[in-house]
Amino acid sequence: MTTGRRILLADADAFYVAVARLVDPDGAGKARLLIVGGAPDRRGVVTSASYEARAYGVQSAMPMARAVRLCPGATVVPVPWEACADKGREIAAVLRRFTPAVEQASSDEFYLDLSGTERLYHDEPLAATARRIRDTVLAETTLSLSIGGATSKLVAKLAAGVAKPRPGSPSGGVHVVPPGAEAEFMLRFALADLPFVGPKFQERLARFGLRSVRDVVRHERETLVRWLGEREGEWLYQRVRGHDAAPVEPDREAKSVSRDETFPTDVDDDDALAAKLLVLADRASADLRDGGLVARTVSVKLRDADFITRQASRTLPDPVRSDRAVYAVARQLLARLRRARRVPARLLGVALSQLGAEGAEGQLSLLEREAGGIETERDRTISRVIDEVRGKFGPDALGRGGAQGR
């Protein structure tokens, strides 16, 4: 049953900007025009910008060089990743006091399912609960949230967008769409506002004259299915009416751990790429171990200078966690990608997936001493020691010889 669900989406306002200001109260904290992201001379992109900077047209994911041209007086600071992760966890901890069904959708977005809490909260209206949640988070973390409420995740997310403060128009920070009003609420949106409707899908939709929710609701289900196919036609038909049965998944765990790097200038030399790969494999496997995880699938992503992105993966018989094992597999994958097309590369990435908890293995292997065993006990021990040294002396205390001069 999806009717009668009480779902909230809590989204931290200008999260990266807010955290950057907390971390550096005298610098970023005092800059009205603040942009957070990568450096403009290293092909960095904007992660987030203060509402004042956004008024100049600065948007997230925009190249930083362009953002600085649009908003010349802005202060640019790097993303304080660790502080952001800490603050995200603090917010989640507060939210969990209101309902155990909290799903962290990204570092600053949380879905809450409050279905069944009516008695617990003495039939308080959902908007009132949302306001209490917002006040509590603000008091305890100094971070401000925008909260959308509805009977589905889709509508709650769009409602949160409506609740967001805009330059020159402060908002109450809470917008709840009452049950039954979803279809009418949806009419104000462009199709591009819906999650999963990306530029390519938008192009396809535009060919049928479909640009807004209003354009779509005029058509029968059969027409949409004929135009877009069974799956996408049905999907769109449901979404424009605000129907979305996706559950809030509190235990949703990370499905992959990845690290990638966009190079300041394109790299064409195989040895140089291998050295970059070593650093990425080292970081990704360190993240993996940090999360107490092991991985069975190793993937390498390569984006060529002409923006063609290619990927190769390999699934291993036994899970691995050491940088040596990850690099050994990643290197073969990179070689395969380079053999297929050898042009200057713009971005390189390593991803580890099919994750499991570290304790879940521990099963010793009969055939390990043979070539089939990718990772040996020795690799695991070395990784453990590396982690200990880095824990004591910092992340740069120890690195692989091949990664020198990074």
Next chain:
Amino acid sequence: MKFTITREQLQEGLSAVAAAIPAKTTLPVLANVLVEVTKQGLRLSGTDLDIAVSTTVPAEVDAEGAVTLPAKKLVDIARELPSGPVRITAAGESRVGIECGRSKFKLLGLPREEFPSFPAVKFDGAWKAAAGVVHKLVGHVAFAASTEESRPILNGVLWELRPDHMRMVATNGHRLAKMDVPAKGGSTADLIVPPKALEQIRRLFAADEALEVARSDNHIGFRAGGTLVFSRLIEGPYPNYEQVIPRENDKVATVDKAGMAAALRRMSVVASDQTHRIRLAFSGGAVKFSVQTPDLGEAQDELAVTYEGEPLEIGFNATYLLEILKYMPTDEVRITFKAPERAATVEPVGWDDPASYMALVMPLRLVD
């Protein structure tokens, strides 16, 4: 094509080949059974392209011919027919009429030319073995093969044919089973056979039948009576398993199989769903079982055993141990160890059989 057959014999032939016919297939003709009528009788064949089964049953033949017919429909018709002679006749291109008593059917098929040809395996110079001996090998070893796709070679069962014995070995990299039986004659070969094909052998051939086994470059063939089975072989080399069989295990426990299995099942209730990790502590005349699972609870048990050697604490996946015990043919088993992170062996005690059998299992690392 025109022949008469008893309903029972039609059913018998169909049930032999039906198991090789895939339920879902992208190639329509594979859902069909190949029906060939010759002077020898009725030959029925089915294949999923990995395994092919063919069997001949007696029939009264009036005219030879061949066609393929939808297997499931033919099986269903044969089952529902009254008992009595069944007359099957060609009724035009790829069409047959089936009559039995007052029941009449017309069934559409596909031309025989569309049916894949069988692997060219020649049976001259074939190895010969009692089907019962092969059953015994398969029945004790095939369970240990891997079902994961990451190392296809481990999905197969290694069958070593030697002048004086045959051996089967299977492993998933964590546990291994191995059995040797004496054999006479025949040349030397190492075959890696999909367990699915070996299951067909167990199903199709009675223990007392004389089984012929032959190979081509990449296929294996089995023949006994009027029935043939072909399977693709998995390409080697198989890992060097000999090197992982421990020779220096100096700690030996002799245990009652049923008592051990019961204790393991009890401990499994509170073991982790993922690792099935249990701890065994051997010393003096007893083994103590214990399990501790965060967020769930703990359990202990104890069993009297004969144990020689230094006290030992070792962790195992309870599922692996239980499975191995299930296939042990004797009431008592001998388990040997070297150290907590080294392979343990399990063998039958006092087995009155010319075969020799052992299983290996790698421990789980104990986390304190």
